[in-house]
Amino acid sequence: MSRYSAFSLLRGALTGHRHWQPAWRDPEPKSHYDIIIIGGGGHGLATAYYLAKVHGLKNIAVLEKGWIGGGNTGRNTTIVRSNYRLEPLHNLFEFGLKLWHGLSDELNYNVMFSPRGAMFLGHSDADMVKLAERGDAMRCDGIDADLMTRAEVAKLEPLLDMSRDARFPIQGGLIQRRGGTARHDAVAWGYARGADSLGVDIIQECEVTGFVRDGDAVVGVETTRGRIGAGRVGICVAGHSGHVAGLAGLKLPVESQTLQAMVTEGVKPMINSVIMSQSLHCYISQSDKGGVVFGGDPDNWPSYAQRGHPMVMEGAVAQGLALVPALSRLRMVRTWSGVTDMSFDGAPIIGETPVRNLFLNGGWCYGGFKATPASGWTYAHTLATGKPHALNAPFSLDRFERGATIDETGSGPMPNSR
Amino acid sequence: MMLIPCPHCGPRAQSEFIYERTVDSVVPLDAPSQEAMTKLFTRNNPRGVDDEIWRHTYGCRAWMILTRHRVTNEISGCRAIGPEALL
Numbered sequence: 001m002s003r004y005s006a007f008s009l010l011r012g013a014l015t016g017h018r019h020w021q022p023a024w025r026d027p028e029p030k031s032h033y034d035i036i037i038i039g040g041g042g043h044g045l046a047t048a049y050y051l052a053k054v055h056g057l058k059n060i061a062v063l064e065k066g067w068i069g070g071g072n073t074g075r076n077t078t079i080v081r082s083n084y085r086l087e088p089l090h091n092l093f094e095f096g097l098k099l100w101h102g103l104s105d106e107l108n109y110n111v112m113f114s115p116r117g118a119m120f121l122g123h124s125d126a127d128m129v130k131l132a133e134r135g136d137a138m139r140c141d142g143i144d145a146d147l148m149t150r151a152e153v154a155k156l157e158p159l160l161d162m163s164r165d166a167r168f169p170i171q172g173g174l175i176q177r178r179g180g181t182a183r184h185d186a187v188a189w190g191y192a193r194g195a196d197s198l199g200v201d202i203i204q205e206c207e208v209t210g211f212v213r214d215g216d217a218v219v220g221v222e223t224t225r226g227r228i229g230a231g232r233v234g235i236c237v238a239g240h241s242g243h244v245a246g247l248a249g250l251k252l253p254v255e256s257q258t259l260q261a262m263v264t265e266g267v268k269p270m271i272n273s274v275i276m277s278q279s280l281h282c283y284i285s286q287s288d289k290g291g292v293v294f295g296g297d298p299d300n301w302p303s304y305a306q307r308g309h310p311m312v313m314e315g316a317v318a319q320g321l322a323l324v325p326a327l328s329r330l331r332m333v334r335t336w337s338g339v340t341d342m343s344f345d346g347a348p349i350i351g352e353t354p355v356r357n358l359f360l361n362g363g364w365c366y367g368g369f370k371a372t373p374a375s376g377w378t379y380a381h382t383l384a385t386g387k388p389h390a391l392n393a394p395f396s397l398d399r400f401e402r403g404a405t406i407d408e409t410g411s412g413p414m415p416n417s418r
Numbered sequence: 419m420m421l422i423p424c425p426h427c428g429p430r431a432q433s434e435f436i437y438e439r440t441v442d443s444v445v446p447l448d449a450p451s452q453e454a455m456t457k458l459f460t461r462n463n464p465r466g467v468d469d470e471i472w473r474h475t476y477g478c479r480a481w482m483i484l485t486r487h488r489v490t491n492e493i494s495g496c497r498a499i500g501p502e503a504l505l
Contacts, residue, residue, distance in 0.1 A: 242463035251460040255440075256488070301437035301472075304465045304488045309419050311433050344459055400459040 001197035003108050023189060024196035029203050032229035033061040035383050036221060038208050038244060039236035040064025042073040042184075043361060043368065045191035045202070046376020047236060047383065049107075052198035054377070055384040060200045063223060065207035069188025072238045075306075075338030076369040077261045077283060077295045079274050081118040081179035082143055085134050085410025088394040089347065090141040095391055096374025097178060103373060109190030111182050112288060117273035118179030121153070121160075121323070122172045127279055131174035134410065138176070148173040159270055159326045167322040168280060181274060181285050187372055211248045217356035218248065234359045234383045239304065239339025241349075241362030248355050253400050254341040254363050258299040260308035260316070261337070264330035266290030275323065278409075282319035284327075292327060294320045298340060298366060308337035340366050344400065346408025350379055350392040359383055360397060365408065420491055425498040426478045434476040441469040441483060465489060471499075 002008060002021065012019045035051060037044045040062045051057045062068075080100050082093035104110050122128040128147075135145035153173045154162045162170055192202055203225070212220035212227060220229040237244050239256045271286040284294040296316025299308050313335060321328050343349060343363030348371070350361045361379045364371065378392035388396065399405055420432040445457045462468060470484045485495040 240465070242461065243465040246462075246464070251456070251462065253459045253461070255461045255463055256465075302440065302461075302463065302468070302470065302488055303491070305491060309432070311419050401455050 001193070023193040024202055027201045027203065029061065029063075029206065029223070029225055029228050030201065032059075032220075033201070034059040034231040035061075035234065036228060036230040036232075037062045037234045037236055037383075038221070039071075039238070040068040040188075040192070040202060040204065041071050041236065041238060042069065042187045042191060042372040043238070043364075043375045043379070044234075044236040045188055045195055046372050047234065047361070047379040048200040048202075049191045049195040049198070050377050050380035051384055052195060052200055055380060057384060058199050060195075061228070062195070062200060062202045063206045063208055063221070063228075064202070064204045065224075067204050068192050068202060069185055072338040072340065072368060073184055073188045073372075075261070075336050076184055077285065077293050078181045078184045078287070078369060079118065079179070079276075079283060079285065080113065080182055080370040081176055081274070082370070083118060083120070083134065083138060083145060083174070083176040083179065084408070085137055086406060087141060088406050089408065090138065090143055092374050092378070092391050092395070093371060094141070094143050095377070096371050099373035099377065100182065101178070103182075103187075103190070107190035107194045109186060109193055111186045111190050113180065113182040114288065115178050115180040117156070117175050117177045119148070119153070119156070119173045119175040119273045119275055121170055121275065121277045121279075122174070123168050123170060123277065123279050125171070128172050131172070135174050137410075144176055144178055146175050146177065148175055156272055157275060159324050160275070161323060161325050168277070168319075175273070179274065181287070183288075184369060187369075191372075191376070208244060208247070211358070218358040230357075232357045232359065232383055232386070234361060234379060236361045236379065238362065238364060238368060239341050241341040241360065243304075245353070245360060245362075248353070248358055250353055250355065252341075252360075252362070253349070253397070254343050255302050256304055256339050257301065257342050258303045258305055258308050258337045259295070259340045259366050260299065260313055260335060261293065261295035262313065262316070262332055262335040263287070263291040263293045264327070265333050267292070267330065270326065271324070277319070277323065280319045280323075282316060282323065284320055284324060291333065292330060298342065299337075304339050306337060306339055308335070340364070345405035347406040348375070348395050349397050350375065351382060351388045351396040352386075353397060367408070420493065422472065422484065422493065423496045424474050424477060424480075425482055425496055426480055427474065430474065430477055434474060435472045436475045438471040438473055438481070441471060444471070467494065
């Protein structure tokens with residue numbers, strides 16, 4: 001595998017750029033792997049990469065039913081941040097954010113990570129109290145957070161509607177300056193190229209249709225390309241966690257829902273940071289290409305459809321327009337949606353399952369992209385050693401029955417408490 | 419948007435309805451703790467047909483069970499339920 005560099009680019013320019021090679025192989029599946037990862041999204045590929053890189057394992061396969069990065073890795077709004085409220089989430093996401101800051105160098109692949117600042121807006125006194133509390137909690141755990149005055153928000157984002165009679169008046173904000181965005185496809189491709197160069201087999205168009213059992217243990221998978229034996233199997237399929245785990249007879253604490261996002265035509269820079277409002281659940285950023293990307297709430301009922309409903313999109317657009325009225329002059333060029341596996345406390349599940357040799361990484365709800373490096377790192381540790389890493393130990397599958405749920409929003413009671 | 423055949427009002431736009439939860443997650447009041455835990459915190463979540471409880475909130479306000487395909491959104495049945503279904 002040749003390294004990408006300015007020098008190789010120059011050398012290629014002299015030879016008509018005929019030097020480019022495929023970034024990863026297209027191997028036939030072997031009959032047995034030590035570790036099989038189901039799902040070739042960012043998380044699965046990152047897991048494979050760290051298994052090979054950090055744990056020195058060689059005989060690993062990633063099985064992907066479609067093409068790599070074609071699921072939620074290619075369907076999110078690319079926001080990267082670690083501004084959560086509770087300690088287990090701080091630890092996991094901050095570990096990930098630190099990996100993000102060196103990821104392009106690590107992978108020798110430009111993931112276009114852009115720490116332009118991730119800002120929550122406060123719309124009321126109560127919001128500002130909540131943001132101050134969150135910021136304090138973050139700083140106690142060594143994560144950067146700055147409470148912003150109204151004037152500071154207006155200076156950073158001049159196009160926000162700051163008038164007193166705005167539909168959603170803005171009183172201030174909380175910014176994590178090390179947060180930002182990254183290029184989603186590059187993350188999948190970079191990890192795929194890195195994993196492949198370390199000997200991982202990335203097998204696309206290979207759907208898992210069942211598990212091979214030996215007593216209480218999983219010893220392989222049935223796929224559309226035949227039976228493949230495995231020492232350990234890791235599920236890493238985002239919205240389809242419930243379906244794949246169901247093939248092993250497991251019933252998970254997740255409900256799959258659709259989450260939509262959309263992008264406008266490309267324009268000159270108009271949004272400088274990542275603008276988020278938790279009171280509204282709306283998030284707006286501008287891609288390096290110029291398109292304004294935004295999203296809102298999930299379609300709040302179960303679905304595996306990978307397409308959203310206009311009434312939810314309308315809600316997200318209405319919020320976006322109320323915050324940044326100038327958006328009304330832009331044309332929407334694309335909308336898309338992904339299937340998210342919503343867990344009942346909003347936090348992910350990474351760890352063992354009741355089935356021996358079968359592991360689960362899922363339940364990422366609407367927030368998996370930012371965690372890609374941390375998810376891969378901790379899941380690789382879990383798959384390599386059979387035991388959770390300290391960072392993902394709190395995110396075990398049995399935390400619900402133990403009453404040890406982790407409230408992702410930091411807002412109190414769970415969805416089931418009503 | 420789906421067109422939901424309310425048993426009381428006929429076909430109505432989905433925007434009039436609120437999704438409540440799936441039928442498999444309704445916890446009987448006398449359920450033993452293991453069953454209550456399973457129903458509270460796990461879901462069948464099939465990539466296919468399941469029964470769901472919806473409410474015609476901005477219409478007749480009645481609860482109903484919708485049988486719906488989770489990929490195609492095809493609705494194969496919608497029946498009225500009484501208050502006893504949510505006990």
